[in-house]
Amino acid sequence: MKVDHALIERVAKNARLELSGDEEEEFLPQFQEILDAIKKLDEITVVGVEPALQPVDLSPNLREDKIRPSFSQEISLANTKHKKDGYFKGPRTM
Amino acid sequence: MARKSTTEQKNASVAEFVKAVHDGQIDVVEHTHRVLEECKIVNKEYCYFNVIAEESAIAQAKLIAKNKKGILAGLPMSIKDSICVKGIESTAGSAILKGYVPPFDATCVERLRKAGAIILGKTSQDEFGFGGFSTNVGVGFTIPKNPFDKLRSCGGSSGGAAGLAQKLTVPHVALGESTGGSIVNPASFCGVVGLCPTYGRVSRYGLIDYGSSLDKVGPIGKTVADVAVTLKVLAGFDEKESTTATVAVDDYSKFVGKDVKSLNVGIVKEGFGEGTDPAVERSVWAAIKRLESAGVNCKEISLKIPIEYGIPTYYIIAPSEASTNLAKLCGLRYGAEEKIEGDFNSYFSQVRARHFGKEAKRRILLGTFTRMAGYRDAYYVKATKVRRLIIDDYKKVFKKFDALISPTVAILPPRFDEIAKLTPAQSYMIDALTVGPNLAGLPHLNMPVGASRGLPIGAMLTADHFNEGKLLQLGAALE
Numbered sequence: 383m384k385v386d387h388a389l390i391e392r393v394a395k396n397a398r399l400e401l402s403g404d405e406e407e408e409f410l411p412q413f414q415e416i417l418d419a420i421k422k423l424d425e426i427t428v429v430g431v432e433p434a435l436q437p438v439d440l441s442p443n444l445r446e447d448k449i450r451p452s453f454s455q456e457i458s459l460a461n462t463k464h465k466k467d468g469y470f471k472g473p474r475t476m
Numbered sequence: 477m478a479r480k481s482t483t484e485q486k487n488a489s490v491a492e493f494v495k496a497v498h499d500g501q502i503d504v505v506e507h508t509h510r511v512l513e514e515c516k517i518v519n520k521e522y523c524y525f526n527v528i529a530e531e532s533a534i535a536q537a538k539l540i541a542k543n544k545k546g547i548l549a550g551l552p553m554s555i556k557d558s559i560c561v562k563g564i565e566s567t568a569g570s571a572i573l574k575g576y577v578p579p580f581d582a583t584c585v586e587r588l589r590k591a592g593a594i595i596l597g598k599t600s601q602d603e604f605g606f607g608g609f610s611t612n613v614g615v616g617f618t619i620p621k622n623p624f625d626k627l628r629s630c631g632g633s634s635g636g637a638a639g640l641a642q643k644l645t646v647p648h649v650a651l652g653e654s655t656g657g658s659i660v661n662p663a664s665f666c667g668v669v670g671l672c673p674t675y676g677r678v679s680r681y682g683l684i685d686y687g688s689s690l691d692k693v694g695p696i697g698k699t700v701a702d703v704a705v706t707l708k709v710l711a712g713f714d715e716k717e718s719t720t721a722t723v724a725v726d727d728y729s730k731f732v733g734k735d736v737k738s739l740n741v742g743i744v745k746e747g748f749g750e751g752t753d754p755a756v757e758r759s760v761w762a763a764i765k766r767l768e769s770a771g772v773n774c775k776e777i778s779l780k781i782p783i784e785y786g787i788p789t790y791y792i793i794a795p796s797e798a799s800t801n802l803a804k805l806c807g808l809r810y811g812a813e814e815k816i817e818g819d820f821n822s823y824f825s826q827v828r829a830r831h832f833g834k835e836a837k838r839r840i841l842l843g844t845f846t847r848m849a850g851y852r853d854a855y856y857v858k859a860t861k862v863r864r865l866i867i868d869d870y871k872k873v874f875k876k877f878d879a880l881i882s883p884t885v886a887i888l889p890p891r892f893d894e895i896a897k898l899t900p901a902q903s904y905m906i907d908a909l910t911v912g913p914n915l916a917g918l919p920h921l922n923m924p925v926g927a928s929r930g931l932p933i934g935a936m937l938t939a940d941h942f943n944e945g946k947l948l949q950l951g952a953a954l955e
Contacts, residue, residue, distance in 0.1 A: 389845075390841070393841050393844050393845045393848065394841060396844050396848065397799060397828075397840050397841055397844040398803070398806065398821060398824040398825045398828055399825060399828050399829055399832070399837060399840055399841065400822075400825040400826055400828070400829035401829065401837070402829075405834075405837070408834075409837070409838060409841065412838065412899060412900050412901070413838070413841065413842065413845075415899055415900070415901040416791065416838075416842060416900060416901045416904075418901075419787070419788060419791075419901045419904075420788040420791060420792060420855070421788075422784075422785065422788045423785060423788045423789065423792075423858055423859065423862055425785075426781075426785060426862055426865070428858060428861035428862060428864075428865070431861040431862075431864050431865060432861070432864055433857060433860035433861050433863075433864060434860055434861075434863040434864035434867055435689060435860060436675070436689050436719070436917075437675045437689065437690075437863075437867060437915065437916050437917025437918075438674065438675050438676050438721070438917045438941055440676050440719055440720075440721055442718045442719070443713065443715070443718050443720065443722060444718055445715045453579060453580075457579045458579075460577075460579060461575070461576055461577060461579075461809065461810035461811070462808070462809050462810060462813065463813060464808065464813060464816060470808060470809055471816065472808050472816070472820060472823075473816050473817070473818060473819055473820040473822075473823040473824075474819055474820065475819065475820050476819075
């Protein structure tokens, strides 16, 4: 897998991460080195192996879907200055 | 009744300290004041705290003084910064969460408080847990220094927690968190006992997440007995956290001092030889001999897949999960904010660019890449399948053995100037022996087993799922 500027830029765009030119230069060889190291997994065959998405088989213990007391709007909004009329305020989407 | 001074509390175990509190021999408020003073002095030199929560600790101490029944009554505890504490800034060591004050306690913190523990503050760490040296701190944060040599690393990512556990002279237990080795690694470098429990044993509700299929919360302390009593408080099902196990919680303290005769321990062959410091090898072998003298059957075994393929598997799965978990951090609702300008894509991208540190950016990029269309099967899906092989390998071994032993980290704590020369891929190798148990969700324990050139050496014991008791039993035999 060859890492080039186009790939780094595409990944950064998907990750919503603006990279400076210097960062891109710095990350490119590092990214390449990491992917080369990861290539070691090519040595292993995994045909017929089930993926492990959790390390322990835990049946999900979900509580009953009933409304319970929760944070007030005031507490929920306490950590932001971007709010208006009891709602979070964000950048425009269109 | 005669009051005990703080000096008399030095070297006391948690159980002795709590008993003295129960018996009215310790003035909890006065003691907490003194501990906070010590924390401030230690912090100036070693940078173990992101926040010292003086006011709330004293307020809590006053409450405990009136009702001191809990099994951790009056015990000063520190909390890794990635674990939410109500009313205290909790940032996971990241500038993007600067200013975030959780309106709730993580379940583990809630349980500690109910047991009477006093929260001293939030300990320093690699940003979000992204590192093995605690040098990848967020923008504007300080790097914790090794308690034995300030020019060296505490290990990571729970570096502040382990450093403080070593340095404080009074009874204290630190809460750490491990995704790929972040409890045992710093415990090893700081010469303390660190226990990473089974995945699902301790609730992660309120943990600022790194890798959801990997994260575990666990105690770091001076002795096996101290972490055992703390684990009892932390462990158990939490209805707020769907991955907590309903498996019964053991009385972990009962395992401390229990005879280890006839237990079977596998010596992980790949943990020795090339790449391992000879001083580390000598100390771990000496520990094995001590177990054998106590009647433990020790036998060399091979764990080729977990050790050889653990690092690449971990460095695909962990960043994949991190990159999705960190997607919620975008300058809205909490944490760092900027003036809202432009559309959401440009606002999010700018905030994230400004406030994430370099290693966080690298892992977000890597994890985004390994999940992207066209690459997902070759990287992420493949890694989850190798993870299955790793789990199966351990499970096979635990049919014959009660526990495994190896060095925790192959080297002595390195100097900061040596760490600075490593490329990211080289620095990831520090996790070589710890990622296996973490990928497989197995409980593992660091035991201090020696020293070389004045620096501590740790051995790692690993057991099957929910067998924390056996680890504590064997660990105590090494004290």
